[in-house]
Amino acid sequence: MILNFGSINVDLVVPVPHLPRPGETVLGGDYALLPGGKGANQALAARRAGSEVILAGAVGRDAFAGIALDLLRRDGVDLRLLRVVERPTGCAAIAVSSAGENAIAVASGANASARSEQVPDEFLVAEAIVLVQMEVPRGETEALIARARARGARCILNLAPAVPIDPGLIPAIDLLVANEVEIASTGYEPSELARRLQRGLVVTRGAEGAVALLADGSRFDVPALPVEPVDTTGAGDTFLGVLAASLDGGWDLEDAVRRAGAAAGLACLARGAQTAMPYAPAIAAATDRLPRTGSANGG
Numbered sequence: 148m149i150l151n152f153g154s155i156n157v158d159l160v161v162p163v164p165h166l167p168r169p170g171e172t173v174l175g176g177d178y179a180l181l182p183g184g185k186g187a188n189q190a191l192a193a194r195r196a197g198s199e200v201i202l203a204g205a206v207g208r209d210a211f212a213g214i215a216l217d218l219l220r221r222d223g224v225d226l227r228l229l230r231v232v233e234r235p236t237g238c239a240a241i242a243v244s245s246a247g248e249n250a251i252a253v254a255s256g257a258n259a260s261a262r263s264e265q266v267p268d269e270f271l272v273a274e275a276i277v278l279v280q281m282e283v284p285r286g287e288t289e290a291l292i293a294r295a296r297a298r299g300a301r302c303i304l305n306l307a308p309a310v311p312i313d314p315g316l317i318p319a320i321d322l323l324v325a326n327e328v329e330i331a332s333t334g335y336e337p338s339e340l341a342r343r344l345q346r347g348l349v350v351t352r353g354a355e356g357a358v359a360l361l362a363d364g365s366r367f368d369v370p371a372l373p374v375e376p377v378d379t380t381g382a383g384d385t386f387l388g389v390l391a392a393s394l395d396g397g398w399d400l401e402d403a404v405r406r407a408g409a410a411a412g413l414a415c416l417a418r419g420a421q422t423a424m425p426y427a428p429a430i431a432a433a434t435d436r437l438p439r440t441g442s443a444n445g446g
């Protein structure tokens with residue numbers, strides 16, 4: 148079972164020929180209102196990959212909540228720990244360029260009201276994987292990590308967006324997953340950071356694939372699925388959700404990272420975050436197409 152504590156947004160997506168520079172206005176195509184938010188995206192990706200998923204977060208009492216929760220409900224993500232508050236549902240303004248790159252500004256709204264205490268202790272069991280990101284209040288995420296560790300649950304932290312974390316909490320985290328910019332924001336050198344974690348660090352590198360640096364000093368690389376991206380929004384979230392689902396399903400870490408990387412590639416092939424997320428059969432077929440690279444020690 149995966150317990151995900153995180154953000155829930157509506158994404159207002161505008162296709163543009165290129166991403167606007169500071170001070171520039173760019174004319175784009177028709178906008179779309181799509182479900183998003185790093186927490187909700189990762190929950191849906193894990194669910195589509197085959198796990199039972201509970202999502203704890205917060206939405207407003209507004210029409211955007213219906214859009215934000217639509218695909219989660221349809222695919223059977225468990226929303227019993229959701230909180231409805233008197234603030235607007237979170238909203239992300241996303242410009243997507245014709246090269247598939249994006250620029251995102253998030254109005255947190257109801258996400259700022261998400262609280263660790265929404266997750267009762269009974270859900271923080273040794274069989275659970277607790278999945279968290281940094282789009283709800285940092286102190287609440289840190290409180291949940293500490294509680295999860297104390298009760299024996301494994302904890303996966305996606306350090307996105309890059310927000311400082313309490314260094315004292317790092318040893319409570321099983322796996323930390325982040326891109327190179329997010330890791331640099333911690334001030335740690337990657338292999339030093341890996342040694343402080345329970346299991347290690349997975350660095351996502353976009354079209355370059357991913358590298359895992361483990362706490363015991365070993366490492367392995369996983370290539371990316373070669374794709375022509377349409378929209379990379381949510382690819383990282385797909386990686387996280389499928390990684391968590393694969394560990395939950397009993398895959399070893401290297402195979403779990405391979406499934407996650409293959410799924411993230413597939414998620415770049417259509418517009419939107421959740422709308423582009425693959426289901427288990429497509430993930431399995433794409434994973435079979437990834438070449439194998441060697442593992443090495445001493446990283």
Ligand code: RIB
Nearest residue numbers: 156183184185239381420
């Ligand atoms: O990671 C992509 C997500 O970041 C978008 O869905 C947007 O809502 C922001 O949270």
